[in-house]
Amino acid sequence: MRYQYVIIAILVILLAAPSRAETRLDRGRYLVETVAACGNCHTPKGPNGPMPERKLAGGDVIKHEDFIAAVPNITPDPETGIGRWTDDQILAAVREGRRPDGSLIGPAMPFQSYRELADEDVKAIVAYLRTVPAVYNPNAVKSRYDKPFPVSWGPPVGQVEAPSKDDRVAYGGYLAGPLARCMDCHTERKPGEPTRFGAGGKPFFGPWGISVSANLTPDKTTGLGEWADAEIERAIRSGIARDGHKLSPPMPFAAYEHLSADDMAALIAYLRSLPAAE
Ligand code: HEC
Ligand code: HEC
The missing domain is CATH 1.10.760 (Cytochrome Bc1 Complex; Chain D, domain 2)
Incomplete structure (x- = not known):
């Protein structure tokens, strides 16, 4: 008897799966975790590689000839992460390299590439970032760049649309x-x-x-x-x-x-x- 229920349940799931449209949150998860791999920089690495319990909580340092960049916490922790930022503020950080207080983010964050992210895709990224577990992780190190920053990293990004998947x-x-x-x-x-x-x-x-x-x-x-x-x-x-x-x-x-x-x-x-x- 029980078996039959299990088989029916599996059939229902299998039949339902293909018709389920991708939600904004699904899209955001796929972009952050797979395509854009934000965790490649934002998830700290221990001796055994990325630390899953500190997903996107920052703390690593990126060293380069011209800079030392401290990777920030982008989990929803209100104090040490981006929990208090509005959606538009996170959007501006990702695409325009600007924090809510108006200060500029250092170029170790690839916002120059992200300027061309489609509106729908950044919104999906923001939606997903809201759902990852908040991790308290204050950043002890400050970024240092040899070259001074300009006044801004470019004009405001207007509306951006992704090319059609058909092309x-x-x-x-x-x-x-x-x-x-x-x-x-x-x-x-x-x-x-x-x-x-x-x-x-x-x-x-x-x-x-x-x-x-x-x-x-x-x-x-x-x-x-x-x-x-x-x-x-x-x-x-x-x-x-x-x-x-x-x-x-x-x-x-x-x-x-x-x-x-x-x-x-x-x-x-x-x-x-x-x-x-x-
Ligand atoms: C963070 C930097 C980085 C990103 C992002 C990146 N790559 Fe790479 N990729 C490298 C480096 C460095 C190597 C060489 C690794 C080595 O030689 O051990 C490499 C190697 C490769 C190779 C092997 C080529 C060969 O001749 O052995 C391919 C193919 C490749 N990348 C394709 C891609 C594609 C496609 C993407 C985007 C989906 C991508 N890479 C994103 C840094 C990157
Ligand atoms: C190549 C490494 C790298 C990748 C990939 C990357 N980031 Fe960053 N990110 C950084 C660094 C480093 C900073 C801080 C730069 C500085 O000010 O020195 C940063 C800053 C930020 C900030 C500002 C946080 C704050 O408190 O100032 C946000 C938000 C952010 N990144 C989101 C993202 C998202 C979302 C993705 C994926 C779509 C992503 N990042 C991919 C390295 C990266």
């Missing part, structure tokens, strides 16, 4: 650009030198030593030109290179593991559309 290459570009920031990590920008978009060469320093981002353009020798789609997908989801060796951080493989099949296809279509650069 696979354009949507893949939106994923690889503002959302997952593949292009930010995989492009080295040096003053006075031409920028080779997506051609890699940017160094990352951390407990793993130095890793240098790879060439994602379709160049046949130094890029992904000869890679099969499945090999690119494996590198993104599992951090395994074409020759089978394990890739180093800070690329957020653990988050990308859960990218949807559609988003993966869009990403690969976009990478294949880039001009090849050696």
Whole structure:
């Protein structure tokens, strides 16, 4: 008798699942946890990797040639997190790099990429941030930047819309650009030198030593030109290179593991559309 109920319950769940539309909160969870991987910076790491009980509670320090950035707590804790910020204030922090008191956030937070996030997507991100467990975690360290900040990081961001998912290459570009920031990590920008978009060469320093981002353009020798789609997908989801060796951080493989099949296809279509650069 009981078995029958269990089987009926499972059938009901299976039948109901595909028709359930993605809510704003679902979208926000997917963006924060998977595509944008905010926790790659905002969740502190212990000796065994990211600390799940301190999700998004900050506390790590990002070191760079020009700055030392203290990663803040973005959980809803009212005192040490962003619990007292309004939705619009969080939105302005993420897209315009500005705190509620008007002070500017340091450029170690990638708001320059996030300026292009669609309104619906930042709102979804904010909705999800409201639901993560509040963690009390005061920040002992202050960020230090060698270069002074400008008066603002740019004009106010107006309305932004995401490209249609039907245009696979354009949507893949939106994923690889503002959302997952593949292009930010995989492009080295040096003053006075031409920028080779997506051609890699940017160094990352951390407990793993130095890793240098790879060439994602379709160049046949130094890029992904000869890679099969499945090999690119494996590198993104599992951090395994074409020759089978394990890739180093800070690329957020653990988050990308859960990218949807559609988003993966869009990403690969976009990478294949880039001009090849050696
Ligand atoms: C590459 C690392 C990195 C990623 C990825 C990142 N952040 Fe940040 N974030 C930072 C750092 C570092 C700061 C503080 C910068 C400073 O002022 O020195 C910051 C600041 C913030 C602040 C302001 C908090 C405060 O108290 O000042 C918010 C809000 C925020 N991030 C939200 C997000 C969200 C949401 C995402 C994902 C969509 C995200 N961040 C992704 C590194 C990152
Ligand atoms: C935080 C920086 C960062 C982000 C974000 C990032 N990557 Fe990477 N990626 C790297 C680094 C660094 C390496 C090289 C690691 C190594 O050599 O061990 C790498 C390696 C790769 C490789 C393996 C290439 C090869 O030749 O071995 C692929 C493919 C790749 N990234 C694609 C992507 C895509 C697609 C995205 C966005 C969904 C992305 N990356 C986001 C830093 C990043």
